[in-house]
Amino acid sequence: MALPSFMKHIHCLEGSGMIHTRKEGRVRTCAIEKKQFAAVEAWLTEQRALWEGRTDRLERFVTAARKKEKSK
Template structure:
């Protein structure tokens, strides 16, 4: 019927939460540990872990545990896929507006 792209569901769902966007925002400046991500987030650590799990499930963030600390980083490809989905639809719409404008110019601007 229509493309039911589950990866995009997860990516946009992940970005819909302000705490998770704050985490992505922080990670955009470079890798960080779970505690570092948690620090600015008025929330218990398990709460942060759950947000991290959502971000990892969406593919937007990856993490690796070394010793007792887990280090997280951004996964730019997943970010890019979400970005492009929007960009493509917007481009389509704007091309349509351009065609409309061109049509109007042609039919009214005719000397």
């Protein structure tokens, strides 16, 4: 990969806050922003909890409806 293309990727990551970089002379050092990664993970965990909740409620709804029908 050519350096300019590589820098585009780096800037994209830096722009989204996933990494921070600092340049000393000709050397650029990149470091991962742990907080940002954790936040991303937490977001997906939240989406998962939302869908888990929905699935739980659907399950309860259909099994409760079945019990009612049977007892009729």
